[in-house]
Amino acid sequence: MTINPIAVSLGDPAGIGPEILAKSWRERDNHTLPVFFGVGDEHALKKAYSGPVEVISEPREAGEVFDNAVPLLPVNTNDRTTAGQPTAESARCALDSLELAVGLARSGAAGAVVTGPVSKAKLYDIGFSHPGQTEFVAERCGVARENAAMMLAGPTLRTVPITTHIPVRDVPQVLTIELVVRKGRAAARGLTRNFGIRRPRLAFAGLNPHAGEYGTIGREEIDVIAPAIEMLRSEGIDASGPFAADTLFHEAARRSYDCALCPTHDQALIPLKTLHFDEGVNLTLGLPIVRTSPDHGTAFQIAGQGKAHPGATIAAIGLAAFCANHRAVSEAAAAA
Amino acid sequence: MTINPIAVSLGDPAGIGPEILAKSWRERDNHTLPVFFGVGDEHALKKAYSGPVEVISEPREAGEVFDNAVPLLPVNTNDRTTAGQPTAESARCALDSLELAVGLARSGAAGAVVTGPVSKAKLYDIGFSHPGQTEFVAERCGVARENAAMMLAGPTLRTVPITTHIPVRDVPQVLTIELVVRKGRAAARGLTRNFGIRRPRLAFAGLNPHAGEYGTIGREEIDVIAPAIEMLRSEGIDASGPFAADTLFHEAARRSYDCALCPTHDQALIPLKTLHFDEGVNLTLGLPIVRTSPDHGTAFQIAGQGKAHPGATIAAIGLAAFCANHRAVSEAAAAA
Numbered sequence: 268m269t270i271n272p273i274a275v276s277l278g279d280p281a282g283i284g285p286e287i288l289a290k291s292w293r294e295r296d297n298h299t300l301p302v303f304f305g306v307g308d309e310h311a312l313k314k315a316y317s318g319p320v321e322v323i324s325e326p327r328e329a330g331e332v333f334d335n336a337v338p339l340l341p342v343n344t345n346d347r348t349t350a351g352q353p354t355a356e357s358a359r360c361a362l363d364s365l366e367l368a369v370g371l372a373r374s375g376a377a378g379a380v381v382t383g384p385v386s387k388a389k390l391y392d393i394g395f396s397h398p399g400q401t402e403f404v405a406e407r408c409g410v411a412r413e414n415a416a417m418m419l420a421g422p423t424l425r426t427v428p429i430t431t432h433i434p435v436r437d438v439p440q441v442l443t444i445e446l447v448v449r450k451g452r453a454a455a456r457g458l459t460r461n462f463g464i465r466r467p468r469l470a471f472a473g474l475n476p477h478a479g480e481y482g483t484i485g486r487e488e489i490d491v492i493a494p495a496i497e498m499l500r501s502e503g504i505d506a507s508g509p510f511a512a513d514t515l516f517h518e519a520a521r522r523s524y525d526c527a528l529c530p531t532h533d534q535a536l537i538p539l540k541t542l543h544f545d546e547g548v549n550l551t552l553g554l555p556i557v558r559t560s561p562d563h564g565t566a567f568q569i570a571g572q573g574k575a576h577p578g579a580t581i582a583a584i585g586l587a588a589f590c591a592n593h594r595a596v597s598e599a600a601a602a603a
Numbered sequence: 604m605t606i607n608p609i610a611v612s613l614g615d616p617a618g619i620g621p622e623i624l625a626k627s628w629r630e631r632d633n634h635t636l637p638v639f640f641g642v643g644d645e646h647a648l649k650k651a652y653s654g655p656v657e658v659i660s661e662p663r664e665a666g667e668v669f670d671n672a673v674p675l676l677p678v679n680t681n682d683r684t685t686a687g688q689p690t691a692e693s694a695r696c697a698l699d700s701l702e703l704a705v706g707l708a709r710s711g712a713a714g715a716v717v718t719g720p721v722s723k724a725k726l727y728d729i730g731f732s733h734p735g736q737t738e739f740v741a742e743r744c745g746v747a748r749e750n751a752a753m754m755l756a757g758p759t760l761r762t763v764p765i766t767t768h769i770p771v772r773d774v775p776q777v778l779t780i781e782l783v784v785r786k787g788r789a790a791a792r793g794l795t796r797n798f799g800i801r802r803p804r805l806a807f808a809g810l811n812p813h814a815g816e817y818g819t820i821g822r823e824e825i826d827v828i829a830p831a832i833e834m835l836r837s838e839g840i841d842a843s844g845p846f847a848a849d850t851l852f853h854e855a856a857r858r859s860y861d862c863a864l865c866p867t868h869d870q871a872l873i874p875l876k877t878l879h880f881d882e883g884v885n886l887t888l889g890l891p892i893v894r895t896s897p898d899h900g901t902a903f904q905i906a907g908q909g910k911a912h913p914g915a916t917i918a919a920i921g922l923a924a925f926c927a928n929h930r931a932v933s934e935a936a937a938a939a
Contacts, residue, residue: 387819434811487772514899533869
C-alpha cells in the first residue's frame, strides 16, 4: 500500500518553515520518511537552504525528484521576504500555500497535508477570520468546526483541547455539553480511524482547579462536563472524568487513557510541550483527509539563522504517513 | 545552627496524612531529615502505622523521642475515624491540627510547619471560609493573602499561581495589576529569603492561549500582565514576559528563570505535577514562618491500604528545613 506524496506547506516564508522543511528532507533516510514536497515561496526556501531544490508542477513529480532534491510546488514566489520580518505579503503567501496544499490533499493528489507554522496575528491582519489553521482546514473539507478536533500527539501523550484559540474569559460560555460531546466523539472516532485503537479510553479534565472540588470551586464540571461524559458513555464510548487537570499527566496517569480532553488550550498544550517539546505533532481529527502540523510557531526570532529544530516537522510527516497508511489499509479491508 | 523540631499536621485523619507521616519517619535516615513531629489524631496514626509512636506534650520533646518512635502531639483523638471515609469530625480534627501546628511555628517552638492534606470540600462544610490552607496560614500570621504566595517547587521547576482556588470564570475579574505585582514581589523576596537567590529571575505566563497573540486572543496580557511586569521592573525586580504558557516549561525554557508565575492554578500546577509528581512541594512565600506542604491531596480512595507514597512529604520536610536553616543563617549574619 503506497500513499501519494505528502504536501508540506511552508507556512509564513519569513518564519522557520522553509528551513525545517529542508532539514527534514536532509533527515529523510534517518527517519524513513515517505515522499513529500514543499508548497510555498521558492525564494524563501532557497534563502534558507543552499542545497538542491527542484521545482515541480504537480505532486506525482515529487517521487522522481525526492532522492536528489527538495521537491517544491511554488506559490507566490518573490524575493521580497526577509527572514524574521513577517509582512502582509508573507502572510498572504502562507495562506495561499495552505489553501493549495489542502486542496491537493482533498483531491487525493497528495496523500496527506502537513501545514507549516503561520503567524495568526499577521493572518488576522489580512482578513483571515478562523481561530487557527485547524478550523480553516475543517471548513475547506466541509466539516463543521465543532466536529473536528485538534489533537496533540507526542510519544507518551495525546491531548485534545475542547476549546482552542479563544480568550479564557470566553471559555465558560463556549463550553457546552454539546461541544464536549462533539469533541469526545471526534476524539474516539479519530483514535480508531488514525491509530487503530478499537475502543479508545478518553479521560476528561475539569475546567476549574481540582475539577471544581465537588462544585465548591466552579460548577462547569457538574453542569457541563459530567453530563457530556454520561452522554458519550451512553453511546458506548469509554469516557471518564472529569479529573483534576493537574494530576492527569504524570507517568502513571498517562498510562490510564489513550487521550486526555481538556476544556482550555493551555491545559492540553502545557503537558504536551513540557514532555515532548521537540516532537509534538498537531493532528486534526474528524476530517476526510489526514492533516498534521508541527506543534510550534513561526519562531521569527531565530528565522534565517540555521538554528531551528526540525524534530516536530519530521514527527508530523511521519505521523501523517502512519495515519494515511492506516486509513488506506482499513478502507481496503472494508472494501474487500 | 540547629532549628527547632518541625511540626507536621496530619491533615484529614481519614486521608493518607497519617500514613505518609509514619513512612517519612521510617525514611528519616535515608533522607537525612531533621527532627519533626506529627500533630493530629493518635488513633488514626496508630491505625495507619503499626510501628512505634510516642505521644509528646510539647515540641522540644520530639528530639528525645525521634530516634526511636514517631513523635506525636495529639489533637482531638478518638477512634471513630475510618480511613477513606471523611466526616465533619475528621475535617474538624484536620482544622484543629493545622491551627495548633501553625501556632507552634508562630511561637517559635516549632522551627517550621508542614501541613498535611485536607479535603477542602469537607472543610467548607464545617464553615472554613478560606480558599485553601495557604490563605488560612497567611491570616494566622497576620499577612494579607495578596501578599502571600503559593509556590510549587520541584527539582527542576518552581511556579507560583497568581490566582489559586477560584473558578476559572472569575479569573479575569480577580487578575488585576495590583495582584500580579504583589505576587511578583512575594516571589522575588521569597526566592531571596528562602533559597538565597540574590536577584531572582521571574518569568510571567500569559492568561490566554499564546499569551493573547498580540491582543487577538484576549487582552489581559496587554491590559494587566505587561503593566505589572513594567512596575516590578521599575522596582528593580528581574521580571519578564508575558510568555505563552505552553512553551514555558520544556527543559531549555526552565533554565531561563528561577520561578514562573502563572495567572491560573492549572497553568502552574500542571507542569509541576507532570514533571515532579512524587516530589512536588508547596511552599508559602511572604510569611514570617516557614510553611511547606506535600503537593497532593488526601487520596481517600487509597487511604488505609499502605499504598501512599511519602516522597512529597519527605521533600516538604526537607525543603522546610532548608528554608528555615537558610533564614536562621541569614538573620544571624544580618545581626552580626
